[in-house]
Amino acid sequence: MAEQKKFKNPLSLQLDPALFETAGEDEKAQQVTMRESVSFMRDAMRRLRRNHIAMISLVVIVLIALIAFIVPTFYPYTYTKQDVTAQNLAPFQYSQKEQAKIARGQNVFPHIMGTDALGRDYAIRVIYGTRISLLVGIFSALIVIIIGIIYGSISGYFGGKVDMIMMRIVDIIYSLPDVLIVILLSVAIKDWVSTSKSALISRLGSGMVSIFIVFGLLYWVSMARQVRGQILSIKEQEYVLASRAIGASPARIIRKHMIPNCVSVIIIIAAMQIPSAIFTESFLSFLGLGVSIPMPSLGSLASDARTGLRSYPYQLIFPALSIFLIVLSFNLLGNGLRDAFDPKLRS
């Protein structure tokens, strides 16, 4: 057999029967995929889990969120309770009244971060401020996601004239100076909020309401642009044509191709939106346009701390540190998400 093959004319049409033998068990085993197929989401999550910085940031965010939402339920102090005998205490310092209590053998919970100028426990105020920041970040991201996806997919799906008009509107909104309009609206809304009968609105304060309004009006544009771009390019992809050719329904194409391909963009942009919303809220609160008194916000706490900055620098340090930690963690998580969900963008 081997001898024969050696001298075989390469142009000969004679077939080698060895090529037509049925495959053995070994050969069949080679065809079996060794690894189960990995979906896009799982692949991205795997990449994210390998990114230590992003995972640490995620843990920090979860910890901060747990502290911000659970601690106030059992904390012995409230953010409104004033105590004239305990003004501007340093961290872990007790007022004379509290010292007397301790001397009597009673338990007094320490002021972990001291107290403010009105004798309110500072730790709980910082915790409430953190809660406001997180809420603003998350709700703003939600608003941006909802409006951006709807607007972007309508524009991308219909294309043509509709798309052109919708995108010109986006261009104009994109070039408006957003922070100035937030300030303007909060000035206007402040007046309206103070007379509003709705308990929720007056508790939220003009800054919060105007941030949500402005995010609803202005900030969704980058999301809409990206979603539209994705939908437009996916529409032209061969695999969409192929699946349409095999008879896939539009619903299936949207479910299997459009949404998974948009998810990465949506996640990345939403993650980038959160720190920017938190920045804006703290900036407004610092200017006195944020949440209504006595509700604290990290920005208003930092602003109030300026009056006693020389004597009580920790009143600035705690809210500053808190906002820094939140924004830093969201930024790093956002970078990690971008790397995990869009490997092409990785620098």
Next chain:
Amino acid sequence: MNSKFLAYLVKRLLMALLTIFLVIAITFFVMHAIPASPFSSEKAKSDAVIAALEAKYGFDKPVPVQFLNYLKNILRGDFGLSTGWVGNTVIELIMGGFSYSARIGFTAGLIAIILGIILGSVAALQRGRALDKIIQVLTTALVSMPSFVMATILLLIFALQLGWLPSLGNQPGGLVLPIISLSLYPMAYVTRLQRSSMLDVLGQDYIRTARAKGVRSALVIFKHALKNSLTPVITYAGPMMAYILTGSMVVENIFSVPGLGRLFTNSMLRTDYMMIMGVTIFLATMIILMNFLSDILYKVVDPRIELS
């Protein structure tokens, strides 16, 4: 200058003018949606006095007429009279404040761009080494710090604790801290932009060709790499302007600089609606014009960029 570029220029200019008009309209109608009259908040005044004041400032006419008048006056550079600083026109106050803000803002922007380009290029050339990592950690930290946190911490450390620099803007050397606090965030941002742009350019074929020809490495870096990597930084000019102008609102308050930002926050306290409108429109116009200029410059500097 070809016709395609001219068409782009005209289109972009029209777009900028439309945006400025929209800002004016939004500002005007938002401020007029407030139920309270600018005079009702002040101390006890009879209705007749309020009506006389409203007639004096033209607030008694229907809103669309007021808007047209306002628009016409703005075109002539007249932003109306201030109600919070009686006896001053809005434009006078704006110009007075702007002379401070422009000085701080321009210096801060220049420092941010120069240092950012240097740090970003160094980081790219040292990619993966210790210096690159230090620069990356620092810039990540800096872009996570709001301007008011940065400014108050600088004030605390350098003015109150160490006493190296004055804490008030009107003292000699008092503008140093405001300038530093405004420039750190844009500097970090430019550094990151420049780093990725430089890395991109360093991987290009023409850099390899230049190196292969035996061009000195300093020449490769300065003549070929640096020059070509600067374009993305131009696009940041507009957003940087926005950051510096809005950032100066808090920074000027912290360091008591009598600039435009402080004027703006004070006019909010005094509910001086004409001032609020005037400053908003002024700042917005600056930002929109800067965006326009940086867009045009971007296309001029890099002709490869497709005009759309």
